[in-house]
Amino acid sequence: MKTSIALNQENLAIMPPNVSKPSYNRDKVKTSIVHIGVGNFHRSHEAYYTNELMERYGVLDCGICGVGLLDYDRRIYNILKDQDGLYTLVTKELDGSLSAKVIGSIVEFLFAPENPIAVIEKMANPDIKIISLTITEGGYNLNEATGEFDFSNPVIVEDMKNPMSPKTVFGYLAQAMKLRMQRGFPGCTIQSCDNIQGNGNVAKKSLLNYVEKAEPELVEWIEENVSFPNAMVDRITPVTVATDITKLQEEFLIDDQWPVVCEPFIQWVIEDKFAAGRPAWEKVGAQFVENVVPFENMKLRLLNAGHSVLGMLGALHGYNTIDEAARDEDFKVFLRAFMDEEASPTLGDLGGIDLEKYKDSLIERFQNIYIKDLISRICLESSAKFPIFLLPTVKAQLENGGNFGRAAFVVAAWCKYNDGVDENGNTYTIEDAISNELIRAAALSHQEPIRFLEIDTVFGNLKANKTFVDAFLKSLKMLRSKKVKACVQEMNGVLA
Numbered sequence: 001m002k003t004s005i006a007l008n009q010e011n012l013a014i015m016p017p018n019v020s021k022p023s024y025n026r027d028k029v030k031t032s033i034v035h036i037g038v039g040n041f042h043r044s045h046e047a048y049y050t051n052e053l054m055e056r057y058g059v060l061d062c063g064i065c066g067v068g069l070l071d072y073d074r075r076i077y078n079i080l081k082d083q084d085g086l087y088t089l090v091t092k093e094l095d096g097s098l099s100a101k102v103i104g105s106i107v108e109f110l111f112a113p114e115n116p117i118a119v120i121e122k123m124a125n126p127d128i129k130i131i132s133l134t135i136t137e138g139g140y141n142l143n144e145a146t147g148e149f150d151f152s153n154p155v156i157v158e159d160m161k162n163p164m165s166p167k168t169v170f171g172y173l174a175q176a177m178k179l180r181m182q183r184g185f186p187g188c189t190i191q192s193c194d195n196i197q198g199n200g201n202v203a204k205k206s207l208l209n210y211v212e213k214a215e216p217e218l219v220e221w222i223e224e225n226v227s228f229p230n231a232m233v234d235r236i237t238p239v240t241v242a243t244d245i246t247k248l249q250e251e252f253l254i255d256d257q258w259p260v261v262c263e264p265f266i267q268w269v270i271e272d273k274f275a276a277g278r279p280a281w282e283k284v285g286a287q288f289v290e291n292v293v294p295f296e297n298m299k300l301r302l303l304n305a306g307h308s309v310l311g312m313l314g315a316l317h318g319y320n321t322i323d324e325a326a327r328d329e330d331f332k333v334f335l336r337a338f339m340d341e342e343a344s345p346t347l348g349d350l351g352g353i354d355l356e357k358y359k360d361s362l363i364e365r366f367q368n369i370y371i372k373d374l375i376s377r378i379c380l381e382s383s384a385k386f387p388i389f390l391l392p393t394v395k396a397q398l399e400n401g402g403n404f405g406r407a408a409f410v411v412a413a414w415c416k417y418n419d420g421v422d423e424n425g426n427t428y429t430i431e432d433a434i435s436n437e438l439i440r441a442a443a444l445s446h447q448e449p450i451r452f453l454e455i456d457t458v459f460g461n462l463k464a465n466k467t468f469v470d471a472f473l474k475s476l477k478m479l480r481s482k483k484v485k486a487c488v489q490e491m492n493g494v495l496a
């Protein structure tokens with residue numbers, strides 16, 4: 001067996017011909033984007049689009065400076081430092097073949113816990129035109145019950161006390177924007193790339209809420225100088241597993257400590273609202289539109305909610321990956337009916353998008369056997385996901401008098417999921433910011449099922465809606481008396 005080659009700038013020249021690699025001069029790349037949260041998704045999406053722009057059009061003024069805010073980010077920081085910012089994006093094509101592309105658009109990286117001032121200064125630098133974020137659905141620190149910024153969060157309390165060594169994205173943004181204002185520098189764009197309805201509006205609301213208390217003199221400046229475009233982002237990007245690393249070594253001779261694998265599909269629909277200009281991402285496939293709401297609704301309520309449907313049902317049944325759940329005939333019928341009868345009627349005018357085709361394509365993507373998207377990835381942080389992906393459908397259907405029985409069933413499945421054991425007796429960990437609360441509520445729900453709906457930060461006031469409560473109670477009772485597949489078969493029959 002040939003020995004594999006460590007991924008770094010110098011070794012790019014000796015990579016085998018089946019690897020696509022940057023041919024542009026990375027020394028000439030000028031950084032104008034700071035990205036917070038360099039996880040797999042950023043690396044398969046924004047960093048990919050930006051690399052394409054560099055590679056295909058020679059646009060070199062849109063380099064990315066990655067920023068890691070959390071201790072957890074130390075690993076990616078060290079790896080990217082070791083690999084000169086390079087990593088491999090491995091696309092799992094529909095026929096099962098792999099293609100490997102080394103991405104070169106991340107040209108700097110700062111690890112905030114090591115040097116917070118450097119991060120603040122970088123974000124304040126007028127060369128930086130865009131600060132983009134993938135900080136997860138829960139990262140915006142809004143309380144679902146009140147819709148307001150959560151000032152009781154201990155890290156936010158800390159940031160208010162120690163503004164020059166912040167821990168949260170809001171602490172950093174506030175200080176960076178303050179420096180820009182004080183120094184007479186121009187504003188910039190803060191661009192959310194998270195799966196949230198109106199992600200730009202939410203980013204704006206959270207930052208302004210924080211700043212109103214922390215740095216009130218900044219509010220007006222931000223309103224006038226900073227833009228927050230909404231966007232829909234899409235590319236299924238599973239967790240990287242050990243075999244992805246060994247396959248890359250075997251097939252492409254690349255020794256990459258943390259490659260990213262993804263599906264071939266990619267989409268980015270963005271409102272064209274960039275305070276300090278932007279890269280011409282449309283040249284490489286991004287869509288700039290006036291109104292992104294229909295795209296967001298469609299993606300969040302069909303793809304992301306569809307994932308939660310398959311994730312919760314699949315987890316209880318004991319499946320490991322999304323494709324297994326998506327290929328299960330009973331779950332497949334259930335999912336399509338959820339999409340057709342519950343989510344689709346809430347989507348409103350989609351301005352000419354072919355919804356049937358979109359749903360067909362989602363089912364195909366979910367069934368892709370090569371992606372191996374772990375159900376555990378889908379189920380983690382569900383307390384932040386349900387209020388965005390699934391509950392808006394419930395609320396809209398309640399208002400319209402439409403069906404929401406399957407959505408209520410998935411909420412009940414989530415309640416049962418928090419018992420931490422599947423139907424084969426295998427245990428798993430609940431990975432969630434509020435895991436203790438979820439586990440406790442699920443335990444209490446064995447005696448008093450309503451207790452699960454009393455998690456106000458997730459459900460708001462849904463517990464007061466008798467129609468929803470009844471549907472949830474019925475589903476939970478059914479789930480606690482027979483297996484999830486039997487329940488689904490029954491629902492497929494009754495509700496067909």
Ligand code: CS2
Pocket residue numbers: 195233234235236237303304305307308377378379385
């Ligand atoms: C998933 C998303 O986290 C989830 O539950 O639904 O990560 C999904 O894979 C992406 O949004 C696809 O674009």
